[in-house]
Amino acid sequence: xxxxxxxxxxxxxxxxxxxxxIWIPLVFLLLGISNPVTTYFMPxxxxxxxxxxxxxxxxxxxxxxxxSLSQYGTLGLLILALSFMGxxxxxxxxxxxxxxxxxxxxxxxxILAKWSGMTVLTLAAVGxxxxxxxxxxxxxxxxxxxxxxxxxxxxxxLWLLFxxxxxxxLSCLMKSVGGIAFISLGVAxxxxxxxxxxxxxMKWSPSRLTGxxxxxxxxxxxxxxxxLAIALTIAFIAALLAGSVTASRRMWTKS
Amino acid sequence: MNLLEVGGxxxxxxxxxxxxxxxxxxxxxxxMALLGPNGAxxxxxxxxxxxxxxxxxxxxxFIGEARADIRESIGYLPQYPSFFNxxxxxxxxxxxxxxxxxxxxEAASRAKELLERVGLKDAAKRKISGYSGGMKQRLGLAxxxxxxxxxxxxxxxxxxxxxxGRREVMELLKEMKRETTILFSTHxxxxxxxxxxxxxIMDRGHIVVEGDLQQLMRDHGKPQIRIKVGNADPAWVQxxxxxxxxxxxxxxxxxxxxxxTNLHEARESLFREFVDQGLEIEGFEMGxxxxxxxxxxxxxx
Numbered sequence: 001x002x003x004x005x006x007x008x009x010x011x012x013x014x015x016x017x018x019x020x021x022i023w024i025p026l027v028f029l030l031l032g033i034s035n036p037v038t039t040y041f042m043p044x045x046x047x048x049x050x051x052x053x054x055x056x057x058x059x060x061x062x063x064x065x066x067x068s069l070s071q072y073g074t075l076g077l078l079i080l081a082l083s084f085m086g087x088x089x090x091x092x093x094x095x096x097x098x099x100x101x102x103x104x105x106x107x108x109x110x111i112l113a114k115w116s117g118m119t120v121l122t123l124a125a126v127g128x129x130x131x132x133x134x135x136x137x138x139x140x141x142x143x144x145x146x147x148x149x150x151x152x153x154x155x156x157x158l159w160l161l162f163x164x165x166x167x168x169x170l171s172c173l174m175k176s177v178g179g180i181a182f183i184s185l186g187v188a189x190x191x192x193x194x195x196x197x198x199x200x201x202m203k204w205s206p207s208r209l210t211g212x213x214x215x216x217x218x219x220x221x222x223x224x225x226x227x228l229a230i231a232l233t234i235a236f237i238a239a240l241l242a243g244s245v246t247a248s249r250r251m252w253t254k255s
Numbered sequence: 256m257n258l259l260e261v262g263g264x265x266x267x268x269x270x271x272x273x274x275x276x277x278x279x280x281x282x283x284x285x286x287m288a289l290l291g292p293n294g295a296x297x298x299x300x301x302x303x304x305x306x307x308x309x310x311x312x313x314x315x316x317f318i319g320e321a322r323a324d325i326r327e328s329i330g331y332l333p334q335y336p337s338f339f340n341x342x343x344x345x346x347x348x349x350x351x352x353x354x355x356x357x358x359x360x361e362a363a364s365r366a367k368e369l370l371e372r373v374g375l376k377d378a379a380k381r382k383i384s385g386y387s388g389g390m391k392q393r394l395g396l397a398x399x400x401x402x403x404x405x406x407x408x409x410x411x412x413x414x415x416x417x418x419x420g421r422r423e424v425m426e427l428l429k430e431m432k433r434e435t436t437i438l439f440s441t442h443x444x445x446x447x448x449x450x451x452x453x454x455x456i457m458d459r460g461h462i463v464v465e466g467d468l469q470q471l472m473r474d475h476g477k478p479q480i481r482i483k484v485g486n487a488d489p490a491w492v493q494x495x496x497x498x499x500x501x502x503x504x505x506x507x508x509x510x511x512x513x514x515x516t517n518l519h520e521a522r523e524s525l526f527r528e529f530v531d532q533g534l535e536i537e538g539f540e541m542g543x544x545x546x547x548x549x550x551x552x553x554x555x556x
Contacts, residue, residue: 003354003356006350006353006354007354010339010350014339014341017341018341094337095333095335095336095337096337096338096339098307098331098333098336098337099333099336099337099338099339099351099398100354101307102305102306102307102326102329102331102333103326103351103354103355103402104324104326104327104354104355104356105326105354252307252308253307253308253309254308254309
């Protein structure tokens, strides 16, 4: 069995044993479901508090689904950063990583296994969340074609994977796990703000993917710059992974 | 035949050289103890030999080993082993076996065999988080030998253990000594004397003394007599200094330590004096200076 696969299975088993496989998808599912459900009951909620319900426009199905996506980008991203901040740093700190790296294991397999573990878990969590949203939106409102659901989901997930990779990179580089989560979320926030403010110059920004994903839902098309942002985000992820491998190796062999 | 040859091995952290120009060899099948005070560079040396740390300069050469990755030929137990506490002992050993490229089926049987050997058979399915310090150390030993390494490197394998745990690990080491070459660091000199064939004493990044333990003891070991007297006359005690057979004299806490030129002659002469002077001898011991004496001398020099 290849070392990568062995380490990947260890990551999967670990996140099962420490219940990350339960509660991360659960948080995303709750985020996803709560959105169409609260929207559906919003008129009643407003009426009971004395506001005329017809003052608030009823959102369309696709708008509800786009709003769910943006929730994964705030609360969801926070959960991801907090659960992955120690993915390399904590093992290095505790010394358990020595037990792996003293065997003939390359830093590349070690890091790629970590990344794959994060990716599978993240995709499963957003996938589940968005399926929940879709299910309740279809029941309570008009139905949305599945093609729009999965394409927008994939585009949005790429943004989450990009931030995950930053967390992984920082985890290879830094000791303080709190700092790792803080900087990851900081990068996400700054990128999002800059992209909005400097709309024309930031066509390459990974944070454009969030807007593109909403566009897919609302209009069926991600917009002309979407492919540029996708290509560049994938390139950024690859570069960050290469950087993580180098950082991990340096961290061990130099100090 | 040499298994490992090290030349000019140096590790600098900033301006400070933790290990400075180490050159030595380990012969196949021997057990070498690496001694030295804290901060001598023992751990740094072992980490470089096991491929965890990159030397600043110098060479590490495995003789007759064509494999690209020296980690395949080395088993390493760190000073403070840390495991994946959510795994069971059995899972952990099978995992490390597979990391060392042992096929799954063989990994399982090898893990089983080693768990039994290190006395963890009954705890095999329990989570490592519930293991005692001694059990963890034995599990650590098992993972280090799981791929039958040519060289077993152990960093302070018994220092953190209670007397019973120490005994268990020492017995295991004696067994493993028959199968592989061992290099271990310790600051417990008694352990080194008990199981090692060769010793190397380090201080401040340098080798101070190195060689076959028995040979070193013969070369450096000096005949020595210790006497405990109940009613010692101070003048007589101080007068021992001037006996022709006394090379070094020490008197502390009522214990007289004499390094002598000739044990036989010294004993004859001393026994006669004991009788003539009517001394109440409480203890009389003849022997050689120990590794501890050698260690203290080497490190202080």
